[in-house]
Amino acid sequence: MKEQGRKLFQIFWTFFKISPVSFGGGYAMIPLIEKEINEKKKWLTRDDMTEVFALSQTVPGGVGVNSAAFIGHRISGIKGALTAVAGVSLPTFLIVLALGLSYFFVQGHPKLEAAFVSIRVTIIAIILYAAIKIAKTAIVDKITFFIMTAGVPALFFIHPFIVIFIGGLIGIVLTFFKKRPYTGANSKQYKQEDASKNPDNYMWGAGI
Amino acid sequence: MVLWELFYTFFMMGFVSFGGGYAMIPIITSAASEYGWMSAERLTDMIALAGMSPGPIATNSAILVGYSAAGISGAIISALAMLLPSIILVITVAAFFNMIHHSPMVEAMFYVIRPLVTSLIIFAAIRFGLTNHLWILKVSFQSISLLFIFGLSLFALLKLRWNPIYVILLSGLAGTALYS
Numbered sequence: 498m499k500e501q502g503r504k505l506f507q508i509f510w511t512f513f514k515i516s517p518v519s520f521g522g523g524y525a526m527i528p529l530i531e532k533e534i535n536e537k538k539k540w541l542t543r544d545d546m547t548e549v550f551a552l553s554q555t556v557p558g559g560v561g562v563n564s565a566a567f568i569g570h571r572i573s574g575i576k577g578a579l580t581a582v583a584g585v586s587l588p589t590f591l592i593v594l595a596l597g598l599s600y601f602f603v604q605g606h607p608k609l610e611a612a613f614v615s616i617r618v619t620i621i622a623i624i625l626y627a628a629i630k631i632a633k634t635a636i637v638d639k640i641t642f643f644i645m646t647a648g649v650p651a652l653f654f655i656h657p658f659i660v661i662f663i664g665g666l667i668g669i670v671l672t673f674f675k676k677r678p679y680t681g682a683n684s685k686q687y688k689q690e691d692a693s694k695n696p697d698n699y700m701w702g703a704g705i
Numbered sequence: 706m707v708l709w710e711l712f713y714t715f716f717m718m719g720f721v722s723f724g725g726g727y728a729m730i731p732i733i734t735s736a737a738s739e740y741g742w743m744s745a746e747r748l749t750d751m752i753a754l755a756g757m758s759p760g761p762i763a764t765n766s767a768i769l770v771g772y773s774a775a776g777i778s779g780a781i782i783s784a785l786a787m788l789l790p791s792i793i794l795v796i797t798v799a800a801f802f803n804m805i806h807h808s809p810m811v812e813a814m815f816y817v818i819r820p821l822v823t824s825l826i827i828f829a830a831i832r833f834g835l836t837n838h839l840w841i842l843k844v845s846f847q848s849i850s851l852l853f854i855f856g857l858s859l860f861a862l863l864k865l866r867w868n869p870i871y872v873i874l875l876s877g878l879a880g881t882a883l884y885s
Contacts, residue, residue: 517759552802555811557722558791559761566795578792589760590768590784596754597772597780608885615880616873617749617837618851621830622858623756623869627727628826635819644817648824649831657732657825661721664821668814 504573505580511538512565512584517592526561530568540572561585707775710740712786715767719790724822726755726762730829733766742774745836752833757873763787850883 515529527550534540541549549571553563562585569581603609636642644664651660714736718729730752737748751773755765764787771783798805805811833839838848839855858876861867 548802551806552795552798555806555815556791556794556798557720558787558794559722559726559764562761562764562788562791563795566792567799570796570799575796578796582788582792586760586764586784586788589758589765590780593755593758593760593765593768594772594777594780596758597751597769600750600754601773608881611883611885612877612880613750613753614847614884615851615854615876616753617746617833618839618855619858619873619876620749620753620756621833621837621839622855622862623872624727624730624826624830624833626859626862626869627725628823628830629863631724631728631819631826632823635823637816641816641820645820645823645827648821649827652731652824652828656735658717658721660821660825661723661818664817665814668817669810671817672810672813 501573501576505576507538508569508572508577509580509584512569512581513588516561516585516588524560527564530561530564534568541568545571707740707742708779708782710736710742711767711771711774711779711783714740715771715783715786716789718763718767719787720794722761722763722787722790723818724826726764726766727829728822728825729763729766731825731832733770734829734832737770737774740774742770747773749833749837753873757870847884854879 511533515526515533518525518529531546535543535546549564549567550560552567553560556563562582565581565585566578569577569579571577573580600609632645636645648660648664655663714732718732721732722729733752734745734748737743738745742748743751748770751769752762752766754769755762758765764784767783767787768780771779771781773779775782839851854876858872861872861875862869
């Protein structure tokens, strides 16, 4: 019992330490997680780690949180998963909350208002940049280009949940008509080796 | 009840949170206007703060929107709502990952979902541009300088490959210098 408590605390502390590195997404954490979990603590093997990152990038959500959940689960079951997620999330939660608190504290100050007039525009540029980055891996042929183009006007009328859900269904239907068009030249970008080395990927927490 | 609205929205969002967070903006925007959580400008500010913080952007946005709508308890509820789906999915998927990894059906689903996630992000950019009046062609110092900042930001991101956080911070400094 005591042994398990110590292990859980170790899991918590390991992810707690790594978490603040994850500026803008989890990819920056991958090499650190690998070092801590595999090399130092020897909790998981290298093969396990590869599987961890492949899975974390497939499942929705941030790569950092997903890999924490997976690794914690491997080491100590559901308790381990919850502990690891708490560890990886708590520092960023506190930082985000502190930022939010200070925003509302200085809210209405002319200098801050002026800064945000410009920042709002920059955020639109960043969103567009995100779209371009993702398009590079998502648009592999004419069909994917068509889906993307049709998706934008559709979103003015249909809720995003439904759009994604219908997209998944269309994908399933496609398997009956089209023979594996899905592993284009771009698919290698989802592999963890490439993702962790490429600084572009640091922004995009999820691996889609 | 605001807390329930927050929990419901972000819990559902957690299950489709693909594409590194920015694709989730349309979901947050529509929930915020449906439930009347906050103005569109305030929401843009929250997304900007989320982009400046470490951690996944979708979760950061949820925390800030939650805080802005219902204080600390809103922030906690929203964060938990975003994290739960990750935990549930990872644990269930881990059990039979080898079965679904490289399965043609899963690959086919992603083949369609990925371009749709791209549409979501483009849609978010258009909507945000509209609410922040970027696309309005009006000749004034502010509108022209903002278009200029927009172009410079894109240039810094795409060509100079700067870290987005620095671009946000520099833009904030420029804004303070130009508009206060």
